[in-house]
Amino acid sequence: MALSGGQNNRGELRIHESLDELRTDLADYVAELSEASVKERGVFAIALSGGSLIGLMGKLCEAPYNKTVDWSKWYIFWADERVVAKNHTDSNYKLAKDGLLSKVPIVPSHVHSINDSVSAEEAADDYEFVIRQLVKSRVVNVSEISDCPKFDLVLLGLGPDGHVASLFPSHPALNESEEWVTFITDSPRPPPERITFTLPVINSASNVAVVVTGESKAEPVHLAIDDVRPDFPLIPARLVQPTMGKLVWFLDKLAASKLEDSNLNN
């Protein structure tokens, strides 16, 4: 149960007293969206990020979720990936495989990781091609407005610099409006080569959740959610604004500690 927060024009805020509460709420939320999507479309297309997110999703591997979720209907994608070998410690695929995917009965052919044996540019092109095929077969839904893929859920983390997926502050990739998946070779955080969903794809999703914990994220959370002055830095997380979909922020008390009172219920 969320401690406080509510609905504002930046989405629904769920602020949690403890990490354990956040983990349970996040597992409930993902399980509910999975059930609704399988009921409506027969499948659940979910895009993961890397970083702290995967550890916070850990309850999905435990009872009751490990038994109640229809894992056979899950199709897994990555909102961003580092262009490294799949067994490299920096790989978002490896992180998710070790922390989640190997612990639940996901169908291996439903796991859509990137091609790790080509350049970042080719990996982004390949990944977009794969998604296009799955949009054609409607494993991934399509947005009626943008023609972009409409993932049932995109899960994002938030970097201390305000980045989401691999969209970094002031980086030209933020302006990409044609491609679904783009690449960067100059990430300010290692490793330098990455691929990432573009903002139009993130913002076409049916549901987007941003999961943020810890004091080092309090400032970017404030800049992403509060009504800050226009001369304040425009961080990538502020540009996450689903056109038709629902945005939910999962925060712990530390990450929410700089939010203005107007965004808190108590």
Ligand SMILES: O=C1O[C@H](COP(=O)(O)O)[C@@H](O)[C@H](O)[C@H]1O
């Ligand atoms: O580099 C990345 O960082 C972000 C944030 O990670 P966190 O550990 O600070 O939560 C992550 O969402 C992204 O997927 C990853 O590639």
